[in-house]
Amino acid sequence: MAKGMLHFTKAGNVHTGDVHKMPDGSIHTGKTHTKSSKPVMHFKDLPPAAKNRAGQRMAVMLAKK
Numbered sequence: 001m002a003k004g005m006l007h008f009t010k011a012g013n014v015h016t017g018d019v020h021k022m023p024d025g026s027i028h029t030g031k032t033h034t035k036s037s038k039p040v041m042h043f044k045d046l047p048p049a050a051k052n053r054a055g056q057r058m059a060v061m062l063a064k065k
Contacts, residue, residue, distance in 0.1 A: 007040040012053030014061070015040045 007015045007027060018031040019040060028037040046054060 006043060006058075008043060008046055008050065008054050009038065009040055010047070010050060012046060012050035012057065014054070014057060 007019055009015060015029060017029060019027050019029060020032055020037075021027055022033065027040050027042075029040055030037045043051065043054060
């Protein structure tokens with residue numbers, strides 16, 4: 001996986017923790033798979049409404065730096 005690439009929940013929240021890739025190619029939270037692992041995705045794969053939320057959150061994050 002690309003180092004430093006942002007991952008997002010389906011709601012558009014940034015996930016900053018560890019991730020792992022499943023055999024089907026999907027990306028999930030956590031270093032290894034557990035019952036509590038949740039799917040995450042890249043910005044380009046988010047639904048339109050989630051892209052708007054993610055974009056707004058990223059703008060706020062960048063403004064704080």
